[in-house]
Amino acid sequence: MPVSPSLSRSLPTRHAGAWLLIAAIVAAFALVFGYVGGWLAPHRLTPKRIVNQFQKNAGVFPGYRRNHAKGICVSGYFVGNGNVVPYSRAQVFTRSRTPVVGRFAIPGSNPYAPDGSVPIRSMALRFTQANGQQWRTGMNDIPVFPVSTPQVFYDQLKAKQPDPATGKPDPAKLAAFFAAHPETAALRSWLKTARPSASFATERYYSLNAFVFTNAAGRRQAVRWVMTPIATDATHDSHKAADPDYLATDLAQRLADGPLRWRLMVTLANPGDPTNDAAKMWPSNRRTIDAGTLVIDRTTPQESGPCRDVNYDPLVLPDGIEGSDDPLLPARSAAYADSYLRRTSEEAHLPGTAQTPAKPKLESTP
Amino acid sequence: MKQAMKNATGMFTLPARILHWLMAALILAMLFIGIGMVATVSGRHEWLLHIHKPLGIAILILAVVRLAIRLRNPPPPLPAGLPLPQ
Numbered sequence: 001m002p003v004s005p006s007l008s009r010s011l012p013t014r015h016a017g018a019w020l021l022i023a024a025i026v027a028a029f030a031l032v033f034g035y036v037g038g039w040l041a042p043h044r045l046t047p048k049r050i051v052n053q054f055q056k057n058a059g060v061f062p063g064y065r066r067n068h069a070k071g072i073c074v075s076g077y078f079v080g081n082g083n084v085v086p087y088s089r090a091q092v093f094t095r096s097r098t099p100v101v102g103r104f105a106i107p108g109s110n111p112y113a114p115d116g117s118v119p120i121r122s123m124a125l126r127f128t129q130a131n132g133q134q135w136r137t138g139m140n141d142i143p144v145f146p147v148s149t150p151q152v153f154y155d156q157l158k159a160k161q162p163d164p165a166t167g168k169p170d171p172a173k174l175a176a177f178f179a180a181h182p183e184t185a186a187l188r189s190w191l192k193t194a195r196p197s198a199s200f201a202t203e204r205y206y207s208l209n210a211f212v213f214t215n216a217a218g219r220r221q222a223v224r225w226v227m228t229p230i231a232t233d234a235t236h237d238s239h240k241a242a243d244p245d246y247l248a249t250d251l252a253q254r255l256a257d258g259p260l261r262w263r264l265m266v267t268l269a270n271p272g273d274p275t276n277d278a279a280k281m282w283p284s285n286r287r288t289i290d291a292g293t294l295v296i297d298r299t300t301p302q303e304s305g306p307c308r309d310v311n312y313d314p315l316v317l318p319d320g321i322e323g324s325d326d327p328l329l330p331a332r333s334a335a336y337a338d339s340y341l342r343r344t345s346e347e348a349h350l351p352g353t354a355q356t357p358a359k360p361k362l363e364s365t366p
Numbered sequence: 367m368k369q370a371m372k373n374a375t376g377m378f379t380l381p382a383r384i385l386h387w388l389m390a391a392l393i394l395a396m397l398f399i400g401i402g403m404v405a406t407v408s409g410r411h412e413w414l415l416h417i418h419k420p421l422g423i424a425i426l427i428l429a430v431v432r433l434a435i436r437l438r439n440p441p442p443p444l445p446a447g448l449p450l451p452q
Contacts, residue, residue, distance in 0.1 A: 036398050038405035046405045150407045315412060323412070331407035338404070 045151055047338040050331070053157040054339075058109035062346040066339040068122055068138075070113055071105030072248050073305025076259065076296040078127055084266050084291040087221045088213035090320030091129040093291055098127045102296065103307040104200040104251065107140075114244035119194045121247070123205040123227060124312035125294070133318035136310070138332070139205035139227060141197070145278035146187040150331035156181075183279040199250045201231045201260045209314065209332075210275035210324040213266075222269035222324060224282065227262040227294060251299050259297035266291045275324040309347075311340040379439045385432050392425050 034040035038048075054066040061069055082095045092098045102125040106118050120140055127135040147153045159177035160169045178184055197203050205227040213221045231254070243249055254260060268287045274280050302308055315323050315333040323329045378386070396418065403414035 033398065033401065036405065037401040041405075044405070045407050047407055047411075048405075050407065325409075327408070330409045330411045334404070334407045334411040 045154055045331075047331075047334040050150070050154055050157070050335045051338045051342065053154060053161070054109045057157060057161050061109065061111050063343055064109075064111045065105075065343060066109055068105040068107055068124075069109050069111040070115075071103045071122075071124075071302050071307075072251060073300045073302050073307035074102045074104060074251070074296045075298045075300075075306060076100050076102070076294065078125075078264070078292055078294050080292040081290065083289050084213070085215075087215050087219075087223070087266075087268070087289075088320040089216045090135065090213075090318045091131055091133070092127050092135055092318065093320070096130065098129055100294065100296075101126045101128075101306045101310060103302065103310070103312065104247070106247070115247045116196045116244075119191060119196045121197055121200055121203050121205075123200070123203070124307070124310075126307075126310050126312065126316075127318075129318055131318075134316055135318045135321060136312050136314065136316040137207060138312040138314055139207055141203040141205055142187060142194075142208070143190060143204075143206055143226075144186045144281050145208045145328070146184045147181065147328075148183055148277045148279045149327050152181055152183075153328070153331070156184075183277075186279060186281065198246060199231070199233075199254070200247055201251065201254050202229050202233060204228050205262070208278045209326045209329050210269065210278075211317075212275075212322040212324050214320055214322060220322075222273065222275045223266050224269070225264060225266045225291070228265050230261040230263070248299075255297065255299055259295050261296075262294040264291040264294060265289070276326050278326055278328055309344060311336050313337065376442045378441055379435065382432070382435050382439065382441070385428060385435065389425065389428055389432070392421060392428070396421055396425065 031040065038044055038046045051066050065071075076099075078092060078098045078100050080093045080096050080098065082093065084093045102123060105122045105124070106113065106115060107120050107122065108118055120142055122138065122140045124138040125136070129135070147156055156177060159173045162168055163170045178188065207225045210222050210224050213223050215221070266289045267282065268289070269275065269282060270286060273282045273286070300306070313333050313336050315329055317323065377383075399414050399418050399421070403411055403418060406414075
């Protein structure tokens with residue numbers, strides 16, 4: 001369509017204001033989007049940065065969790081006894097049986113690390129209630145967490161990053177971190193006497209973070225919990241150094257003799273006990289209630305077991321349990337989701353995990 | 367011009383217009399909520415996630431309502447001078 005010279009000259013100037021306004025609005029949206037998404041806020045701690053730091057410290061092992069990478073699937077059930085029903089209306093606590101898919105693991109990002117390389121063991125559980133709601137929890141056999149906030153957790157990871165020259169963390173950096181964070185003292189003094197356990201079965205697994213129970217009347221009660229083993233023949237690992245996977249061997253041996261049991265002990269906070277600081281223990285005289293028994297009767301390798309594709313996000317909770325104001329909880333939830341996204345998107349490319357061997361065959365058939 | 371006869375006003379119906387702008391606002395909000403929730407480790411992660419899921423379902427339902435409105439009230443024809451690529 002021919003345009004007269006006068007029209008083509010007047011068009012841009014006549015609408016210049018409008019075009020500018022549109023450009024400004026688009027630019028403003030882009031800026032806000034960039035800020036919200038973190039690209040324009042480089043100092044904000046994001047789930048990605050935390051997970052990236054785990055990868056910097058230990059390398060990338062495709063398909064595996066970015067922390068607590070070495071583990072083993074277990075399954076069984078939980079038998080509630082009704083004792084905590086006055087505090088929580090969650091179905092799992094009623095006199096009933098709830099199926100459980102769990103996972104034992106050791107901290108660290110290397111799925112091939114020898115079991116004796118760290119003194120800590122963890123237990124993660126997913127309870128699936130009859131009403132379909134789930135309770136997921138990730139616990140450790142330490143009574144207190146080293147740090148109180150996600151930022152300090154991240155700073156600790158950075159302080160532990162191996163020096164490329166030695167392959168080990170820089171002792172000066174670690175010392176500086178611990179000096180700057182006296183809240184780490186509680187766990188460090190506990191770790192001084194801790195030896196790597198020779199068995200998952202004999203450990204006490206603590207919730208670490210505080211949660212809030214809500215009962216049928218809506219009354220709220222801050223709690224922590226610990227899974228207390230029935231098996232008490234705790235030993236340390238010094239005599240098992242020959243087998244780097246002694247925890248899995250021990251678990252299989254014990255399960256061959258019969259199921260393993262833990263009591264779920266729920267501790268009720270007194271008013272004023274801190275719920276937002278996992279680095280602080282509550283006084284030991286707090287009321288503790290036996291809520292039921294966890295029975296583990298089966299184990300499978302994590303590469304093919306039912307726990308592989310479970311994200312043990314501690315904020316997946318049934319009605320009757322809520323997260324507390326502990327800032328570590330949403331950070332765990334966000335970082336676990338990022339780790340989950342990474343490892344599950346890698347799984348498809350790993351031999352033996354997906355239908356990768358079948359794919360070329362399908363493609364070659366017309 | 368069957369459509370033009372059915373749609374004598376030459377305008378979208380009021381419900382269609384309300385829905386259009388409501389959904390525009392919701393979808394824009396979803397973009398920001400979605401990008402924000404994966405870029406924070408604070409408590410905002412939790413509450414943004416708890417908005418994101420039901421809002422997504424709401425948008426899906428509204429899209430179905432939108433289709434229903436469109437089928438019952440055919441839209442006005444496109445302006446005659448509209449270039450084809452648009």
